[in-house]
Amino acid sequence: MKYAIIQKEGLSKWLEHLKSRARLYAPRKKENSFVFRPVRDISEVCLEYIPTILPPKKYYFPQKEKLLKFSVRPFKTAKAIDVFEEYILFGVHTCDIAGIQCMDVVFRDSPEDPNYLNRKDKMTIIGIECLNYCDKFANCASMGNHNPRGGYDLMLTDLGKSFIIHINSEKGEGLVTGLGYIREAKESEVSLLEQIREEKKKVFKEELGDALPVVYDAFDRGFNSKVWQNVGKRCVACGNCTAVCPTCYCFDVVDEMELSLNEGIRYRIWNYCQMDDFAKVAGGEDFRHGRDGRQKHRYYRKFKYSVDKYNRYFCTGCGRCTRTCMAQINLVDTVNALLNEGITYRTKRHKL
Amino acid sequence: MKKQAKPKLAFFDFTDCEGCQLQIVNMGNSLLELVKLVDIVNFREAMSEASDDYDIAFVEGSISTDNDVKRIKKIREKAKVVVAFGACASIGGVNGIKNLHSLELAKKRVYGEKSDKVNTIKVMPIQEVVKVDYVINGCPPYIPEIVSVIKCLLLGKAYTVPNYAVCVECKMNENVCRYEKDEECMGPVTRAGCNSWCVNNGNRCYGCRGLVDNPASDGQKDILLKYGLKLEDVLKHFTLYNASSGDKYEQSFA
Numbered sequence: 001m002k003y004a005i006i007q008k009e010g011l012s013k014w015l016e017h018l019k020s021r022a023r024l025y026a027p028r029k030k031e032n033s034f035v036f037r038p039v040r041d042i043s044e045v046c047l048e049y050i051p052t053i054l055p056p057k058k059y060y061f062p063q064k065e066k067l068l069k070f071s072v073r074p075f076k077t078a079k080a081i082d083v084f085e086e087y088i089l090f091g092v093h094t095c096d097i098a099g100i101q102c103m104d105v106v107f108r109d110s111p112e113d114p115n116y117l118n119r120k121d122k123m124t125i126i127g128i129e130c131l132n133y134c135d136k137f138a139n140c141a142s143m144g145n146h147n148p149r150g151g152y153d154l155m156l157t158d159l160g161k162s163f164i165i166h167i168n169s170e171k172g173e174g175l176v177t178g179l180g181y182i183r184e185a186k187e188s189e190v191s192l193l194e195q196i197r198e199e200k201k202k203v204f205k206e207e208l209g210d211a212l213p214v215v216y217d218a219f220d221r222g223f224n225s226k227v228w229q230n231v232g233k234r235c236v237a238c239g240n241c242t243a244v245c246p247t248c249y250c251f252d253v254v255d256e257m258e259l260s261l262n263e264g265i266r267y268r269i270w271n272y273c274q275m276d277d278f279a280k281v282a283g284g285e286d287f288r289h290g291r292d293g294r295q296k297h298r299y300y301r302k303f304k305y306s307v308d309k310y311n312r313y314f315c316t317g318c319g320r321c322t323r324t325c326m327a328q329i330n331l332v333d334t335v336n337a338l339l340n341e342g343i344t345y346r347t348k349r350h351k352l
Numbered sequence: 353m354k355k356q357a358k359p360k361l362a363f364f365d366f367t368d369c370e371g372c373q374l375q376i377v378n379m380g381n382s383l384l385e386l387v388k389l390v391d392i393v394n395f396r397e398a399m400s401e402a403s404d405d406y407d408i409a410f411v412e413g414s415i416s417t418d419n420d421v422k423r424i425k426k427i428r429e430k431a432k433v434v435v436a437f438g439a440c441a442s443i444g445g446v447n448g449i450k451n452l453h454s455l456e457l458a459k460k461r462v463y464g465e466k467s468d469k470v471n472t473i474k475v476m477p478i479q480e481v482v483k484v485d486y487v488i489n490g491c492p493p494y495i496p497e498i499v500s501v502i503k504c505l506l507l508g509k510a511y512t513v514p515n516y517a518v519c520v521e522c523k524m525n526e527n528v529c530r531y532e533k534d535e536e537c538m539g540p541v542t543r544a545g546c547n548s549w550c551v552n553n554g555n556r557c558y559g560c561r562g563l564v565d566n567p568a569s570d571g572q573k574d575i576l577l578k579y580g581l582k583l584e585d586v587l588k589h590f591t592l593y594n595a596s597s598g599d600k601y602e603q604s605f606a
Contacts (some may be wrong), residue, residue, distance in 0.1 A: 053523070147371060238517045238519035239516055239523070257507065272516075275516040
């Protein structure tokens with residue numbers, strides 16, 4: 001383990017340095033919300049922020065991404081993007097880093113996704129640890145993502161007048177060494193970090209009603225639960241929850257022709273299980289007809305299917321789906337309602 | 353090899369403001385590309401020549417008189433392809449407000465004493481009268497979507513208008529939700545395809561593209577409650593463009 005220290009006064013100098021090394025993306029304010037944007041002016045960078053409208057996912061899995069170029073006559077195809085550029089994601093919350101780890105599992109699974117991997121290879125992640133809740137919607141403590149758990153190159157933690165930087169990769173090390181304003185951390189500073197983590201335990205409490213394995217069990221038997229009818233009744237299928245989720249990775253592939261009607265580009269575009277026609281196939285058959293079934297599917301993709309397939313919960317606890325929901329569907333409440341049904345179920349079975 | 357003749361394209365307008373045709377003029381470079389592929393033979397707003405020999409009819413405006421019915425049927429007979437162009441042609445549009453009252457009242461309000469000399473019928477999108485091959489929604493239509501539909505048309509492909517809410521595109525554009533700023537917006541129930549054009553530019557969604565196939569009524573009420581909006585206010589926004597498809601929203605909010 002290796003730690004470095006940067007005084008807060010040195011931060012803007014460091015950001016200028018990072019900006020000169022690669023394309024730099026960081027959170028900044030947009031009206032009353034926050035967004036990741038390319039950094040033009042260092043003063044725009046905002047390190048105290050509630051999760052951005054879209055997660056940084058948009059940089060390694062863009063909303064609309066070119067896959068290949070083609071022409072009809074003569075029939076030819078070619079790579080649409082030749083060069084991927086180096087970039088740094090700065091100030092990423094630990095929940096969003098967990099999101100990147102989830103996407104990594106998916107896109108590295110066979111067959112590997114070349115576009116994703118190309119982008120991922122060029123990415124450097126500099127995280128920032130939250131010492132307090134961003135707002136009431138997060139459930140990061142239950143998901144275990146309120147503390148850094150790897151998946152980054154550098155991690156910043158606020159020590160008051162300075163940041164302690166955890167160096168977690170060679171790439172990260174290269175960005176902090178040889179700079180006059182960043183020095184190695186003293187032992188006392190590392191133990192201060194441990195103290196801060198201890199203090200954090202008082203702030204972050206598990207938001208879900210029970211431990212994750214119990215949540216998994218509740219999902220295992222909750223497929224026909226009334227909870228889903230209730231959620232389905234309130235859902236308006238605006239698709240916001242899936243659009244903002246750091247671990248939703250569904251996409252549609254479309255070919256778009258130029259007006260010449262000879263050349264075109266194949267794109268992949270984000271697509272969501274919450275759309276009315278998502279599971280509709282030729283002949284008009286719809287495998288997930290109602291909003292209840294579609295919402296249920298979303299939750300199962302976070303708390304059950306991903307655990308079965310990748311041994312990983314795909315909820316990062318960022319709280320975006322709850323924050324953005326038009327109809328006030330709350331993830332913690334929904335999971336807890338399912339857990340409560342489980343308790344009734346267990347008590348009933350016990351009586352029998 | 354003899355070059356195949358270009359298909360002939362004609363524009364027609366019914367009850368409307370002709371603003372959709374203006375979007376064709378606003379197409380810029382795409383228009384220059386387009387005229388390489390089609391011959392525009394009838395375009396009152398942009399040229400003096402007019403021909404009655406055409407293959408593709410872009411029809412703008414809603415049907416609101418008996419004469420309109422006859423005229424659109426004739427256009428349908430002649431054209432190989434009919435495109436409902438813009439909100440009035442595709443969903444009835446602003447003119448549909450007339451349908452909220454009796455025809456008698458509407459006539460009196462507009463024409464006063466001469467109201468008995470005027471022929472008027474309920475406002476209809478053109479597909480209520482004739483078969484339509486392509487629909488381009490919007491007031492006015494979004495130019496990239498016009499181009500997409502034209503490409504599909506020339507390739508003989510179907511164009512599928514999205515059946516999801518404007519919110520989907522709005523989130524992809526990472527706009528701050530209007531509701532988060534205590535401003536209302538028709539995005540959650542309005543059919544996408546415009547790339548949330550209005551919200552991107554600081555406006556709200558007016559619902560000009562019509563409702564998604566299956567708008568959620570119960571959920572909508574929750575939203576109204578959450579943001580402290582009144583049902584009447586929201587209905588007012590709906591009827592601006594969607595009055596002639598009244599059945600659909602009445603069911604939704606009953």
